[in-house]
Amino acid sequence: MGAWFRIAARNLIKNKRRSLLTMLAIAFGYGAVNLFGGFTAYMYEGLREGAVYGTMRGHLTLFKEGFLEKGQLDPTAYLLSPEELQAVEAVCRCLPQVVLATPQMGFTGLISNGKVSTIFIGRGVMASALREIWTRRFLTRVQEFDGRPLDDAVPDGVAVSRGLARLVDLKLDATAVVLANTVDGLVNALDVTVAQMIDVGASALEDKVLLAPLGFARSLLDTQGADRVVLLLERYEQTETVRARLGAALKQAGLPVEIRNWIELSPEYTRTKKMFDMIFFFVFVIVFVIVVMSVVNTMSMAVMERIREIGTLRALGLKRRGVLVLFGLESLLLGLVGGVLGMGVTTLGWFWVKVAEPMWTPPTMVRPIPLKIFFVPEYLGFSWLVMVGLCLLASVVPARRAARQNVVEALGHV
Known part of the structure; x- marks a missing residue:
């Protein structure tokens, strides 16, 4: 077999210019696919972080059974009481994979500066838990607010989205009035101070979001409960395992709770991921069609x-x-050498992005963040195998044509 490889290598060297161009086409195609695959993996990680940390949903969210279907019709019946919250949090903390278990409260209402009023969608959170959620993000670790952090000791200090602040003409440290219905259906109003302005990537929510300490939300709604408990885990891969174990433990404790994972609560993640999967598939196909045509042309010549x-x-x-x-x-040999050169192209592109740290603004962000390209061994190996396999397949038609030639006619060919 070694002699066969030497003969094949000599044939390629004999037409080194054409062979080199074919290898470069393979190399740049392979490198482009790998770099785009690394960028796609980076985008997936950004989408996951946005769904888990950016929206403060965590990896798992616990609701009282029936809350998602009927919670808006009868809020009081589907809130977790203080006793239930303590029991749920105690069960959650028994699992070593759970990093954080924190209650939250969703609410809606009106915010007014005394002259202008508009609706808002609010979330009551533990300020300390909010800091823990945001600081665990490693991919887009940028400050997404102006002002001072929320503080549980200052319950009237709230965060508003920039669009909401513009609608009601609010600045940092400005005061406003928030109105909402209590869990019993009464109207309640409390004064707030704008402690921070936050960036909201979703344009539909840019003029509607308000974050407040959980104590403020409870005072506004006149309750000591919460409508959900958010869990942060050590890794994404633990989500379903923890969900199963937690569901069994909560059932054994007699707590009527339903558990949703971050994918179920973030349908936009699934839609966006499918879109990028389709884009990557088309790029993959187009690049490798070009590679195959280059090899076919080289072998035919x-x-x-x-x-x-x-x-x-x-x-x-x-x-x-x-x-x-x-x-x-x-x-x-064309595929193997082209793959080695393509690995060099991939490494150079990855290293340049790592050193240069170009900035860009994703669709779900307001402020620019560093662009990254992940080095994904699975992509490298899979695309290399596909490329080598396609190179072999590309040689079939020219090789069969050569093998079927009449010996006498071939010897007399001019």
């Missing part, structure tokens, strides 16, 4: 130029199978 050589080899006793093997090995 080699067959046309080496008709007399093939006839001589056949006359000396080389079987048709040997001709197929010879051209197959040439294509294989």
